[in-house]
Amino acid sequence: MFDFKVLYESDDTRARAGLLQTLHGAVETPVFMPVGTLATVKSLSPEELSSAGATIVLGNAYHLYLRPGCSVINRFAGLHKFMNWHRPILTDSGGFQVFSLAKLSRITEKGVAFQSHIDGSSHLLTPEKVIEIQICLGSDIMMCLDDCVQYPASRDVTDEALNLTSCWAQRCKEAWENNTQKENALFGIAQGGMFKDLREKSIDALLEIGFSGYAIGGLSVGEPKDVMFEISDFTLPKLPDTKPKYIMGVGTPEDLIELVSLGADMFDCVLPTRNARNGQLFTPFGTLNICNSRHRDDTDPIDPECNCYTCRNYSRAYLRHLYLAKELLAYRLNTIHNVYYYVNLMWNIRSAVCAGQFKDFKEAFYKKRGVIP
Numbered sequence: 522m523f524d525f526k527v528l529y530e531s532d533d534t535r536a537r538a539g540l541l542q543t544l545h546g547a548v549e550t551p552v553f554m555p556v557g558t559l560a561t562v563k564s565l566s567p568e569e570l571s572s573a574g575a576t577i578v579l580g581n582a583y584h585l586y587l588r589p590g591c592s593v594i595n596r597f598a599g600l601h602k603f604m605n606w607h608r609p610i611l612t613d614s615g616g617f618q619v620f621s622l623a624k625l626s627r628i629t630e631k632g633v634a635f636q637s638h639i640d641g642s643s644h645l646l647t648p649e650k651v652i653e654i655q656i657c658l659g660s661d662i663m664m665c666l667d668d669c670v671q672y673p674a675s676r677d678v679t680d681e682a683l684n685l686t687s688c689w690a691q692r693c694k695e696a697w698e699n700n701t702q703k704e705n706a707l708f709g710i711a712q713g714g715m716f717k718d719l720r721e722k723s724i725d726a727l728l729e730i731g732f733s734g735y736a737i738g739g740l741s742v743g744e745p746k747d748v749m750f751e752i753s754d755f756t757l758p759k760l761p762d763t764k765p766k767y768i769m770g771v772g773t774p775e776d777l778i779e780l781v782s783l784g785a786d787m788f789d790c791v792l793p794t795r796n797a798r799n800g801q802l803f804t805p806f807g808t809l810n811i812c813n814s815r816h817r818d819d820t821d822p823i824d825p826e827c828n829c830y831t832c833r834n835y836s837r838a839y840l841r842h843l844y845l846a847k848e849l850l851a852y853r854l855n856t857i858h859n860v861y862y863y864v865n866l867m868w869n870i871r872s873a874v875c876a877g878q879f880k881d882f883k884e885a886f887y888k889k890r891g892v893i894p
């Protein structure tokens with residue numbers, strides 16, 4: 522059932538427009554996937570997500586395994602029914618969260634032993650377990666368990682982590698083959714830190730195993746921006762062009778444009794949702810801080826050209842008031858706008874690629890930045 526096709530390619534960059542087919546419908550790429558870690562994109566209902574244009578959301582296996590747990594989600598035959606979202610869902614395995622959130626995590630070849638960040642209970646996350654959890658969640662796209670190193674990391678530490686990631690990828694693939702109808706997809710995650718030869722080694726190992734799509738993990742972990750682009754530029758062409766290429770956890774609107782230019786198809790990032798809750802709103806002119814006193818009696822919407830529900834109905838002055846009064850509606854209206862902005866940006870990028878005008882689009886995008894009317 523899972524399928525991916527490249528429909529258009531840009532002449533002067535590596536940008537491409539494609540179509541992902543999943544059990545829960547099609548997704549046009551390049552695509553931004555709003556982050557719904559705990560089976561909710563914070564403050565939005567699934568209807569609001571759909572209206573904002575989202576076609577696929579992210580869930581997190583580690584978080585959902587700990588709370589509410591697979592026994593609850595099983596009663597709904599998966600995450601789609603549980604959260605009332607009937608379009609595609611990609612779930613991250615939770616490798617990254619184990620390392621960043623869990624207490625006393627200990628890595629062995631078997632898997633990661635850790636204590637829950639919620640109640641301190643002990644767990645062992647193995648590659649097989651991660652697939653079992655994602656089967657219970659009914660994910661359209663599952664991710665392998667990976668060992669993501671911190672930045673900076675030495676060559677030896679990075680090499681060791683990537684060897685473990687490759688070994689876990691093999692076991693994830695076997696568990697996926699033995700326990701699913703293969704109607705959903707399993708993506709491999711390339712590691713290798715900021716070392717090009719290690720990135721290559723990681724990709725070679727994943728290609729040997731073979732996956733429905735490939736992700737680049739371990740970026741945007743504190744490295745300088747030019748290093749992130751250099752590693753993406755080096756890594757993306759080494760992934761097969763017939764498969765979706767996913768850059769995990771990145772980034773700003775500028776990052777997305779640049780990474781699409783380098784050949785990336787899929788993105789997720791907490792930036793639009795987290796920043797919305799901090800009053801930071803994305804516009805074609807740059808980021809607007811709704812707290813700013815200049816918006817106190819501003820009757821304009823966030824962006825007069827934006828077609829989102831928030832911009833069609835509310836002024837900057839009202840949004841500023843809600844935000845300063847800590848009213849719950851502020852989080853919702855701000856998030857609707859930011860999600861719409863990201864999704865719409867990707868949609869515009871895609872249209873430009875399809876029309877053979879991506880380079881012009883990119884130029885116009887940068888020209889507008891920096892001047893908030």
Ligand SMILES: [Zn+2]
Binds near residue numbers: 824827833861
């Ligand atoms: Zn808007």
